Amino acid sequence: MKTVDVDRSLCDNHGQCAIAAPEVFRMNPDGVLEYEPTFDDSLLGEVEEAIDVCPVQAIFLKD
Amino acid sequence: MARRIAIAGASMGGLRAAEQLRSAGWEEEILVIGGEIHPPYKRPPLSKEVLKSPGSIEEALAAVTLRQRRTATGIDWKLGAPVTGADLKGRTLTLATGEQLGYDGLVVATGLRPARVRVPGPLHGRHVIRTLEDSLGLHRELQPAARIVVVGAGFIGCEAAATATLLGCRVTLIEGSTGPMQRTLGRELSEGMRSFLTQRGVECISGERVAAFTWNDDGAGGTQRCTGVRLAGGREVQADAVIEAVGSTPNVEWLAGNGLDLSDGVLCDGHLRVLEAEHVVAVGDVARYPDRRTGTGPRRVEHWATPADTAKIAAPALVAGLNGTETPEPVAPLPAFWTDIFGIRVQGVGSPAVADRIEVLEGDPSRPADGAALAYYLGGRLIGAVTSALPADRQLHYRKLVTEAGLPASSQLAAV
Ligand SMILES: Cc1cc2nc3c(=O)[nH]c(=O)nc-3n(C[C@H](O)[C@H](O)[C@H](O)COP(=O)(O)OP(=O)(O)OC[C@H]3O[C@@H](n4cnc5c(N)ncnc54)[C@H](O)[C@@H]3O)c2cc1C
Numbered sequence A: 001m002k003t004v005d006v007d008r009s010l011c012d013n014h015g016q017c018a019i020a021a022p023e024v025f026r027m028n029p030d031g032v033l034e035y036e037p038t039f040d041d042s043l044l045g046e047v048e049e050a051i052d053v054c055p056v057q058a059i060f061l062k063d
Numbered sequence B: 001m002a003r004r005i006a007i008a009g010a011s012m013g014g015l016r017a018a019e020q021l022r023s024a025g026w027e028e029e030i031l032v033i034g035g036e037i038h039p040p041y042k043r044p045p046l047s048k049e050v051l052k053s054p055g056s057i058e059e060a061l062a063a064v065t066l067r068q069r070r071t072a073t074g075i076d077w078k079l080g081a082p083v084t085g086a087d088l089k090g091r092t093l094t095l096a097t098g099e100q101l102g103y104d105g106l107v108v109a110t111g112l113r114p115a116r117v118r119v120p121g122p123l124h125g126r127h128v129i130r131t132l133e134d135s136l137g138l139h140r141e142l143q144p145a146a147r148i149v150v151v152g153a154g155f156i157g158c159e160a161a162a163t164a165t166l167l168g169c170r171v172t173l174i175e176g177s178t179g180p181m182q183r184t185l186g187r188e189l190s191e192g193m194r195s196f197l198t199q200r201g202v203e204c205i206s207g208e209r210v211a212a213f214t215w216n217d218d219g220a221g222g223t224q225r226c227t228g229v230r231l232a233g234g235r236e237v238q239a240d241a242v243i244e245a246v247g248s249t250p251n252v253e254w255l256a257g258n259g260l261d262l263s264d265g266v267l268c269d270g271h272l273r274v275l276e277a278e279h280v281v282a283v284g285d286v287a288r289y290p291d292r293r294t295g296t297g298p299r300r301v302e303h304w305a306t307p308a309d310t311a312k313i314a315a316p317a318l319v320a321g322l323n324g325t326e327t328p329e330p331v332a333p334l335p336a337f338w339t340d341i342f343g344i345r346v347q348g349v350g351s352p353a354v355a356d357r358i359e360v361l362e363g364d365p366s367r368p369a370d371g372a373a374l375a376y377y378l379g380g381r382l383i384g385a386v387t388s389a390l391p392a393d394r395q396l397h398y399r400k401l402v403t404e405a406g407l408p409a410s411s412q413l414a415a416v
């Protein structure tokens, strides 16, 4: 398992992460980000894409 | 000896290409050559947050510098050294420094530069927005009560007009032949955006073209400075500074003389392999590739998601070519874009620009600040959706519908 963290002070609820890695990130009906901090290693590629596309670089992979 | 992939252009496209080459298993040399002195940084804030309050140059740079993947190691950077020429047969690049560099594979990632208003006049007092320096230089002119003329009402022109207004400037937006962001959003939403901009204090002048710049001549041989514009209809608009946001020109001159189609960026196939060249791919804004989702032929896509989308296809194709292995089947990227104007966010997906019919899905496009969604069709198939001032989950919902509409029967990988 791997861990990911979103800096809520940066996150602007763009929703780009939810496009790249829908198993980990999703937007609730109020348009606010919800996410699973721990995810399976097989999703690492998708999560890296989410990190790349987040316009405010709010997503961080933890060791 | 290790083989080398050279990447020309060290912005988001160059960075994503380097990262994706490593992900595609390329363990040999990667050299990124950039014309700018900065490491890759993001441009969207340059007409928005950074233009509004940049702080010091160090602070601005820190705010925009792109984080790099930890897995992308061993990448060499040569910054502040524009490529001036390429011999694709001899696999050699010439840099502005006079240096010549050989390569085995090449990635074209040189992006765009702003087009200029093509009428004569001194450049002093006239601005474009593409680089960090452009944004910082323009910010200094956006003093309270300054008269600012923005020429061109695409995304960057509208964003700059909004930012300048928020800083207390008196802003006039010269739209040109189409309304605000009309080329992308279509007429209805564009008209809604015009009323929104007007309500927020931007004076919009429609259907007018700049016929001439005006400038002062101090008679003493000092620097001449632009003082405004004269429109084709005769009206003069005075300005303390003019912002030119009239589109962009691909940076492809360095590739001349190699028999490539450089008529609008670099023409590629669906794998982003440059046509008529061997072991050359293109990524980002400069790449013109088949739009498989609309089947409308090759085009360039100038959006935030493009560098990542194209690098993901181009890198494995280049590595496969160099290693003589099979090229993986590429996905058909689904473009996505957004803009922030006076606090409302417009988000789009797909290719609304080529639609032949637009339908309102939610809200009222004449009041974009109150929430609206539109669907864009081509030949009866959904090819795009735009939301304005709606929560991101609505955008994701419409994105799903566009994805589910699939590819047209005519979808093909070849460029022609
Ligand atoms: C002001 C502004 C605001 C934007 N806002 C948004 C937005 O809100 N939403 C959105 O979706 N998109 C936005 N975009 C678009 C997005 O930023 C671009 O799509 C993205 O920057 C493309 O990256 P690129 O690497 O392909 O090209 P570029 O960013 O143009 O990078 C090309 C790089 O190559 C270098 N170069 C050029 N010629 C040479 C040469 N001969 N040798 C070496 N290096 C060279 C250039 O100096 C540059 O650093 C905006 C763009 C701008 C300018």
Ligand code: SF4
Binding pocket: A006, A010, A011, A012, A013, A014, A015, A016, A017, A018, A025, A033, A053, A054, A055, A056, A057, A058, A059
């Ligand atoms: S892409 Fe970034 S800003 Fe947008 S919701 Fe995800 S973390 Fe937040």
